Amino acid sequence: MTRVSNNDEFIDYVALVDINRSTAVLPQRSSFLDRTIDLFRRNLLLIAIVIMPAALACLYYGFVAADQYVSETRFVVRSPHRNAAGLLSGFLQSTGFVRAQDDSYVVMEFIESRAAVRELSDNNQLRQIFSRPEGDVFARFPAPWQSPTEEALYEHYLQFIDVETDSSGGITTLEVRAFRPEDAQQLALALLERAEMLINRLNDRARRDAVRFAEIEVKDSEQRLAGVQESLTAFRNRVSMVDPGKQSAAMFEMIAKLSDEVAQSKAQLAAVSEQAPQSPQVQSLRSNIEAKERQIIEERANIVGGDASMAPLIAQYEQILMQRELATRMLESAATSLENARLEAQRQQLYLERVVNPNLPDYALYPKRIRSILLILCLSLAAFWIARFFRNQIYEHSVT
Structure with a gap:
């Protein structure tokens, strides 16, 4: 009877363990990895177009996007010499004034102009307001893809204001967004003051032109009479x-x-x-x-x-x-x-009357997190179905 040594028994045990691993564990790992890779390949289009954008949107709007406060103001530009229609216009007409809708559009164009950005940047620290540390990296100025130029500031500015005029009532609504409530109110007040200064400049120019033309006519008449x-x-x-x-x-x-x-x-x-x-x-x-x-x-x-x-x-x-x-x-x-x-x-021709003064917001209305995520998800799904349709069409043509 041959005696087996302890070393031989240990070697046989190790060999048995290796055989069990090779026959049981390794095939299981290989099968799971293959199924994962196969699942990823079969749903690559869905992952790339739907899941990843939706996940990034959830990540951004849930953890990165900063709160933005909105200060709203409403005003109307009115004139004492124009015809009016509508309820509000009838009220203004009863007080001796009517709305001047064309001049409201002038104010709108000024608010959305580079001149307004330049004045706000010089007098109201527009760059500092858009560069607050409360803002996220994508909403602050300058954004990672922007350079700190005047043109980039103007484009960034347009994303933070919204102005529109009600054609029926003549009321202009201005909304200004900022990362701090007081900044939003400050910008809204500054824009109103600049709009009033614009109206005053238009009035001054109209008055100067009217008096200047009349004085020229008087001078010409005096010269004509002197010649006669x-x-x-x-x-x-x-x-x-x-x-x-x-x-x-x-x-x-x-x-x-x-x-x-x-x-x-x-x-x-x-x-x-x-x-x-x-x-x-x-x-x-x-x-x-x-x-x-x-x-x-x-x-x-x-x-x-x-x-x-x-x-x-x-x-x-x-x-x-x-x-x-x-x-x-x-x-x-x-x-x-x-x-x-x-x-x-001696009478002012145009008036900018504040219907609602800029408020100091206490709740962030932007970003619309859930709505933005759902919108991105819907757009992603639409893009996914379109891409899938074209892929199937290309596959069918290639097979045939």
Whole structure:
């Protein structure tokens, strides 16, 4: 009988254990790994398009995304000279003012402009507000994919404001988001102040333009009247006559007087001729009548008898007087317009009336975590079904 040593028994035990591991444990591990790899391969499209984006969304909105507070304000731009419609407009009209919807759009464009960003950056620390440590790495400025430029700041700014105008009521709603409640309220107040400054600049420019145009019109009218007056003075100096009309009237009176005297002389001549035909007064009376008739003819020729007569001078004089009358009336009209423009300039044409002042939020409305996650999940599922459809179509065509 052969005795087996302890070393031989230990070697046989180790060999038996190795055989059991090779026949039982290793096939189980290989089978589980194969099933896992096969499951991953068969659902690679689902994992890449649906599961991973949904998981990243849950991770971001659940643990990374920072709270954003919203300060809301509402205002209306109104004018005293425009027609209105609607309930709110009727109320404003009853108080003497109506809404100015076109100017509301001007305010909207300014709020969404680079000029507003520049003013907020210079006076209200816009960069610091968007770079608060409370914000997450993707929402702070600058984001990892952004550079700290003015253009990047403007694009970032547009993501944190929302402004829209109700076309029926004319009320403009402005929402401003920030990582701190007081920052949101501060930005909303600053934007309202800048909008009011814009309205005031528009009013100032309208007033200056109205008064300036009226003053130019008055100056032109004064120059026109002065030119006509100079023409009138030059005409009087040239003809050595103040008023040709009055001069011609005096000449007409002289002609009328001479005509009366001629008539009297003729009557006297007829009487003398009947009583004493041989009287020496007959010849004297005839000479007197002939002299007066010649003088009447000369006076009439001076009034209407050619270019040197009074008629052309009277026409020129009356034309100059008509020009002076027109220039005077234009000056009076321009002076009235200037006075009206100055009175209108004392009234503000546009008003920015705050309906609701910016509030100090105490609850973060953004981000919409559940809604955002569900939205990403829905979009991922839609993209998954589209991609799966195209994959199946490509597979079927390749098989056939």
